[in-house]
Amino acid sequence: MATVAVQRLLGALRGLAGWWWGGEARETVDFHTLQDALLQLSGVIDLDGLRRAVEDAIGTIIPNVHSKAVYLLDLDSRQLRCHGNTLPVLPAEGIIxxxxxxxxxxxxxxxxxxxxxxxxLQLRQGEQDRTVICFPVLDRxxxxxxxxxxxxxxxxAQLHYDNLSLLGKHIATCYSRLKQVQIQSGGAMSHTPARRQDSGTIDTQAILQLCADLYDQDxxxxxxxxxxYLQKVTRAECCLLLLVADDTAEFFCQVIGEHVLEEExxxxxxxxxLGHVVSSKKPVTLEDLDSKGKEELQSLVQHVQLGEIRSMLCIPVESKAAGNIVALACxxxxxxxxxxxxxxASQILTCFTYTSTVLTSTLAVQKERKLKLETQSxxxxxxxxxxxxxDVSVLLREIMQEARNLTHAERCSLFLVDKGRRELVAKVFDGVVADESELEKLRQELGPNHRRLSDVRVMNMNELRIPIDQGIAGHVATTGEILNIKDAYSHPLFYSGVDHSTGFRTRNILCFPIKNEGHDSEVIGSFLMGDNEEIVGVAELCNKINGPCFSTYDEELAQAFSIYCGISLVHxxxxxxxxxxxxxxxxxNELMMYHMKVNEDETARLIVDKIPAITSIHPDVFVFSFTPxxxxxxxxTLCCLAMFEDMGMINRWRIQKETLVKFVLMVKKGYRDPPYxxxxxxxxxSHFCYLxxxxxxxxxxxxxxxxxxxxVACLCHDLDHRGTNNAFQVSSKSVLAALYSSEGSVLERHHFAQAMCILNTEGCNIFENLNKRDYEQALDLLQxxxxxxxxxxxxxxxxxLEAMAKEGYDKSNPRCHTLLxxxxxxxxxxxxxxxxWGTTKKIAELIYQEFFRQGDLEKSxxxxxxxxxxxxxxxxxxLQISFLENIAMPLYRILGDLLPGSECVFQAVKANRDTWMQVRETAKRKPITHGNSFDFFKMLDEDDDNSLVNNGEGGKANH
Known part of the structure; x- marks a missing residue:
């Protein structure tokens, strides 16, 4: 779009020029010609080359130039000079x-x-149609x-003045670059062109072609x-770029000469x-380095078999955007x-003037791509x-394998922390591990006072234990710091005896801690550090395969990897x-079920015998007042079977008789023997449900x-009751409270769990023939x-419940079913x-016997x-009157409202309440002595019950 606009503008200017020159069409400069002329300035390497390039540009951008002269500032003499002119120094007269x-x-x-x-300008007299332009060029x-x-x-024309202004800006830019070259090279900015054998004039077309070829994303x-390109223009045998990684303060090299490295x-x-070049931003040569530096460079270029380094030039490449050094070109x-x-040096700087942005952008893309691959990895x-x-053992092997692959290490050892014994434990081994006989041999060679190996133990050939405060792994475990050891044998914590024993040669080590961020040291036995950090293990990597040692990048990978190791190990x-x-x-459970095992003779007898009619057990079994x-x-047990039979459940749910017998006997066995x-x-x-x-x-x-x-819930609802209530379970911090207190209803949840345990016992599942939907619903309802x-x-x-009793029961409403x-x-x-009354009195005695036992236990x-x-x-x-008036009577009143025919039940409860009120008056006249409320029942038995109640039920219930 910009090119089209420029072309249109040039067309309009052509018309204007024709009018200016009396209607004569003149040749004007198109956009591409102007661009090429200005681009020539980018290739100059000295002032003389700049002067020639400017003269060529003037002849291109202004038509009908008769003569021209270019005076440039000489930095040494601070004069404007034009070599080869009759007046080499610019005179300060006239229009100048x-x-x-x-x-x-x-x-x-x-x-x-x-x-x-x-x-x-060598103007002659009589050339009256000539116009002289004196155009000053200022710095930026x-x-x-x-x-x-x-x-x-x-x-x-005005267009020509505009072109001159554009040319002036390019001259200022080029001048600044040449001045920078002078500063970095330490030489003077000469008007004399460099010799061809040193560098030659910069080939603009070649650098343009290089820029055009830099389209790779790799x-x-x-x-x-x-x-x-640099090897060609500098006539060097080899070239490399040391790229600067600011985040890790490292040099990294990916290409040396014609060789792309497999691993950077x-x-x-x-x-x-060459580190000081980054800070000084000045070039260095081979002569500026000491012998150690020369050896470092020699080892760096050994990948391309360059031979002895005879000469070297290192130029820092500066970022245009930030001004920092992004690479060293060597x-x-x-x-x-x-x-x-x-x-x-000028050739190299000129090259990177046009290529450094592409290079840094590509490296940034590569870094992002690498980060993406690392994340995916x-x-x-x-x-x-x-x-x-x-499986912890399999997990440990997997961690070791992944650690080796990630860092390209030859071997990996993994130790877990045993906080109790303050030891590091290796349960899975990678490579050769010395056995107990070899360790003993080393102990003897070292003597009894050497602690590094004297405390190492092989336990049953399944694990190796070392003290947590010894060796490289121990140091990492106790400090939580990563150790990157480039020369293992020169490190004071490294013990070479194991290498001598196994024949393995350890060159370098990367040892990093595996931390637990979940902070559950009681569960995993981790070693507590400062700042709420815990060490659960230590990984020790040996011998970098594709490099001289482990790098800072390997340390970062290890630290990231250790997070996943910690999470997976802890879990x-x-x-x-x-x-x-x-x-x-x-x-x-198996032990409990073994002790709950029902009598086989009783089971066999019940299975063989026919289930009798329930009336044969007791003739009043259908009456609400009957006491079971x-x-x-x-x-x-036989009565329970008869109730199942009479309610049609055996046939309806296809319950096997043997299964039902075992189930009822197991439920009966599942109850303890508290008083109530x-x-x-x-x-x-269960009998009341049957009623x-x-x-x-x-x-x-x-x-x-x-x-x-x-x-079924009526049969199982108090399984394994311990004779204490929910509040006692919580206050005493019982096992049941630990399991269920967070959900509430501690005992009730335990009763349901016991019911499920019985149902899951072989041969006891009376729900086994229900279809999937009914089976799931039955278990949900049971709970x-x-x-x-x-x-x-x-x-x-x-x-x-009261609202439902008032509005009526809606059989189509699931909520009504739940409430009912x-x-x-x-x-x-x-x-x-x-x-x-006889049953109620006896039940009260059993209940308070159980209550007082709990009270005694709480006091203790x-x-x-x-x-x-x-x-x-x-x-x-x-207490009884309060219970009946606040709990029982409202309950059975609602039942009577919902189910006509159950009013007799409410009346029975009311009658018992009235009797307790009479008993209360008697009890007040005969206060209990010795401070034992349970003696009240002895006093009650001594009274004539007939004087209190007219029903003759007396003490029928003995259970």
Whole structure:
């Protein structure tokens, strides 16, 4: 677009020029011709070449030039000079003086003959159509006069003045470059052209072609082209570029001569003989280096078999944008045994004037591409490591392999920290490891006082242990610092005895710590450092394969790699701990199930015998007032089977009789023997559920799966109850609290877990024939219903239950199903309060016996028990009345509202409340002595129950 605009402008100017010269068409300068003329200035290497280039440019950009002269500033004499002219030093007279003093262009048609400009331009009398232009050129700051351009031409146009202004700017730029060359080369800026054998005139076309060829996105390929160009123009046998990595303060070299290195060479700038060039920004030659520096350069060029270095020139390449040194261009061995000159330095500087930006940009792209590849590589490494978390040994081998591949190391050793013993442990070995006999031999050679090997132990040939404060690995483990040892044998911490034993030769070592940022030292046994850092292991890499030693770049890779190592190691060790805990838990469960093993004779008998009709067990089994605790223990299992049969669950769910028998017997075996929360409680709760089914037809309100889960939950809801409540589990920090306290309902969650344990026992899963959907729903319901036995859960749902009782039960609403099942479960759980006074009194005695045992235990632990648990403070009648009025009666009132026909249950509870109120009055007249509230029941037994109640149930319940 810009080119088209310029061409259009030039066309318009051609018309203007034709009008200026009386309608005669004149040849004007097109854009490309102007560009080529100005570009010639970029190739000059001295003032004489600059003068010739400017004269050629004037003749090109201004048509009909008759004569011209170019005066340039000589820096030594500070004079404007033009070699070869009749007046070599610019005279300060006439229009020249006017242009110099005003520092602006002066134009004179036919100047007077006495003006010195006529002599300079060789103007003759009578040439009245000639116009003289005196054009001053100032430096880029506009302060110093650099040149005067004197031109004789015919009728110059404005376009020509514009071209002269553009030429002046290029002269100032070129002058600045030549001045910089003079400063860097330490020589004078001469008007005399350099000899051809030193450098020759810069070939503009060649450098333009070089710039055109620098299209590679591959930095080594681009460098190779630049190096070939420099070798040609400086006539050097070899050339290389030492690129500067500012972030790591290193030189790195990718190409030497015609040879692209497979692995780039890297070495610290401050340790190189050419390091001072970066700070001084001045070139150096071979003569400026000492013998050690010459040896360093000789080893650097050994990759191309250059032979002995006879001459060398090193030029710093400066960034145009930032002004810092981005590379050092080094040329070696000038052909024909000549030395490199300032002309060669100028050639190199000119080359990088046009190529350094391309080079630095390509290196930046390469760096980003390399960073991307490193990131992808690290992600792949993370994937490889994290897929082996289940086996620490395999993971350690994988870490060692990845560490070798990443840094190109010959071998790798990996040690884990044993904080308890303050030792480093190697469980997986890479390469040759000395056995115990070899270590003992070395100990004898070293003597008893040598500690470096005396404490090394091989344990069962499966692991090697060394003290954490010894050796290179020990130093890294205790300090947390990375060690990059370039010469292992010269390092004081290195012990060469193992090399002598194994035959392995250690040249260099990179040892880095593996840290745990998760900070769980108790789990993994890590070694605590400062600043909340923990060392979990140490990796030790030996012998860089593709370089003389490990570089700073290798250190950075190792540090990044160690993060993934730490994460994977910590999680692998945690995984192993969890797996071990699961195995121990499985063994404990197996042991528990072994001791819960049911009687085989009883199992066989129940399987063979036909399940009897439930009425044959007791004729009043359908009545709400019936107390199931009157059924003998050996008949309770048979009664459970009969209830399953009578409710149609065996046929509906295709339950194998053997499975059902084993399940019921295992559940019975799963209950402990506290005074109240024992098997008889579970049996009574299940029986009340059966009563609800028989008398209130709850199967018409619930689905088959819900009814099945409800009945099973009644059997299992207090499995393995310890006779203490949830608050005690939490305050005593029991194992159950540790497992379940964060979720709440500690005991209820344990009861469900025990139920699942029984269901998962071989031959006990009564849900086994359910389809997948029913099976999942049954387990979810089982958990939900058992958790609902927590009274805290019930109390939180009371308002919703009352609302449902008021609005009516909606069978299509899942929320109503959930509320109803929870209500039924709580009603079954508290059903002992719905029986006659004799049963209620006996149950209260069992409950407070259990409560007071917990209170005594809390006192022994230094806790203050709740009043109802404290036998010295509890007033049982008040506690019972409060429980019935605040918990039981509201519960059964809601049940009566929802299920017509259950009003008798509420009335039974109310009658018991009234009886307790009468008992309270009696108890107040006969206060308890000796501070034991449990003696209240002895007093109650001594009273005539018939005087308190009219039902004759007395003390039927003995369980």
């Amino acid at each position: 003086q006017e242009a110099v003093s005003e520092q602006q262009c002066v134009t004179r048609p036919s100047p007077p003959a006495e003006d010195p400009v006529c002599r300079i 700051e506009g302060s110093d006069l650099l040149a005067i351009l004197l031109i004789s031409c015919s009728r110059p 930095a080594p390929a681009l460098q190779l082209k630049v190096i070939r 060479l890297r070495f610290p700038i401050d340790q190189s003989c 040329v070696f061995n000038k052909r024909d045994r000549l030395k490199f000159s300032s002309g060669d 690290m992600l792949q490494i993370a994937k490889n490591l994290f897929t082996h978390l289940d 692998s060790l945690l995984y192993k701990k969890v797996a071990d805990a699961q195995h121990r838990s499985k063994l404990s 605790r009157v059924i003998y223990d050996d008949q309770t 929360h024992n098997w008889y409680h579970a049996f009574s709760v 609800l089914y028989k008398n209130l037809r709850i199967d018409q309100l619930l689905t088959d799966v819900e009814l099945f889960a409800l009945f 939900e219903i058992i958790l609902a036995t927590d009274l805290a859960h019930h109390l939180s749902a009371v308002k919703d 099942t929870c209500l039924l479960m709580t009603s079954c759980d508290l059903s002992d309060q719905t029986k006659g 632990m230094g806790y203050r028990p709740h009043e109802m648990m404290d036998r010295e403070k509890a007033f049982i009648p008040d």
